[in-house]
Amino acid sequence: MKHMKRYLVLANGQVFAGTGFGSAKTTAGEVVFTTGMTGYQEAITDASYFGQILTFTYPLIGNYGVNPADYESNGAKPSAIICHELARRPSNWRATMSLADWATEQDLPGITDVDTRELTRTIRDAGVMQALIVDEVTPAVIAAAKARTGINDQVAHVTDQALTQTATLPADAPRVAVLDFGLKDSILCALNQIGLQTVVFPATTPAATILAANVDGVMLSNGPGDPESLPEVLPVIRTLQDQLPLMAICLGHQLFALANGATTFKMKFGHRGFNHAVRNLKTGTIGFTSQNHGYAVDRQSLQSTALTITHEEINDHTVEGLKLADHAAFSVQFHPDAAPGPHDYADLFADFKANILQHQKEIHHA
Template sequence: MKAFLILEDGTVFSGISIGSGREIISEIVFNTSMTGYLEVLTDPSYAGQAVVMTYPLIGNYGICYEDIESERPWPDGYIVRELSRISGNFRSENTIQHFLEEHDIPGISGIDTRALTKILREKGTMNGMITTNEDYKIEEILPKLAKYSTGKVVERVTCREKYVLEGDGARVALLDLGIKRNIARSLNRRGCEVTVYPAFTKAEEIIASRPDGIMLSNGPGDPKECTEIIEEIKKLYRTDIPIFAICLGHQLMALANGADTYKMKYGHRGGNHPVKDLQTGRVYISSQNHGYVVDTERLDESVAVPAFVNVNDGTNEGLRYTEKNIFTVQFHPEACPGPLDSGYLFDRFLNMMEVN
């Protein structure tokens, strides 16, 4: 079946329908990873977005359920150059086509993803529609695309009830803003007992549990939409409990302390982004997935100072809070792109809890 990708600027790509045949409108973003398509599909930070994979062949090692980062895939749509018809992997338990169908995720293959990515880089992230309707009327679609917004998506992806990963070490309270499983596992493997809380948990409940440390997870959407969560993070900041935050959690901690964030032209999404530790001067290869960034021009240096910077474009990749036992990073140290380059950040967090 034919499928069409219609962009907000009026550009139309024609290809083949994959996954579900339903019609969707979403924000179109691209990911430059050469592997890890299953981790991308199951990353809650993609809620409200349709993902373009720049690597031309996707699906060749199938679906390995042990590698998923959440209970289900989250992107609204999936866009690839070629979907592999054969999966060659002894761990494979499903094909990507069936996986998309089972979860009602529409997609399109057979389009020039290089040309599409160049458009998104030059003009910036924009909204788009995936449809199988050959009789579409573009003059009716474009106003709908202009109005689309991802809105408040954290409430869609967070857990509904708290749960515990048992451990005999430090007790960590992990706020689930759209958590990737390997964040909790990275702590649990280091012996931590990890209690995962829904995103809208009151700070008083977390503080009353007397954790040794608090972690704020990654998540989707515009951080400024998370007004209620920011108010609770302000209360957490006022304690002396060590805090480590990743991605959206990093942005929300900054907003809770008077800093600002802004939307990037096309964001950072992929597994090959170099970040520099400003304390040691060492550069690490990082995995990233974000469309917003902390504005260091609006940062009160008596509260926090930059700790990491993106080597490619100079944007902020982490903060160290000067008067508190808190540090935050924009990238994903649990995602193993280096493969283990930045895993030491979890060890740093453990040391903070021991000192405390």
């Protein structure tokens, strides 16, 4: 259902007019854009977008509706969504409702009929920025948009507060502890599909609690916000990587880097979408990846660490993968679990399982 005229007011004073849909509430957040041509439902339920106003560069959104099977979390996570055209009648046999009706159900504000090309150019030129979504533009609203600052505790809003067993596999299947910083369900599915049991822990769980659960490996999940806002997690990562095979994705990758002496920085407009090309530096091969991040690991800061770069983005050469010397521990900035795709680097989960099985073998023969 569409509402009256609504406005996106950027921190630089620029105003974009459009038609409201979904929730009619006033909201705020950091405006970002994603270049994915499909997967809008997966993006909207990705906890890494918590606190952000998500702009879709693909002009038509909602054409195949929404269905419960494609959730990446328990519901919508952005502060709002923006598109150029909202499909009036979704057409897909799996759809249970339209995107507009679902946005209303989720209390998610949306604006359509926006010039998303101009908005995206603005973000690319000026960088991501805070913004408000309002019904009326006044001098006070513009001043409030300019004065707005982001929040620093995004992970606290999206991490699961209770330990959960997420799959039932054979009793002898290796168990992986998944630290939930804003976990995507597709990560759990990818691990389960290759025969790994998963046990999810809240982001701030002590290392001793995780080790006491008799797990065989550790996964550091994706999530929202600035990795440097989670200093309490770093010693936990160091303890776990010394005792168990470890794999990290997205925010987990950044935290893994910080735990081993590197630093991170905020990108101008980040990488968000399903078409980012990444080079494997060992093989020279290139694969397309799903990405959603606004921070990256500082390449120069790696020189004094035991970390080696394994993957890099081919356009801006940002760090996309790391490996820790003398440890069965590695990380990637992209999402090898990608839903709806691509799955060019899905074999990284098999590498993680191989590390776990090798570790079990070494313990058995010790």
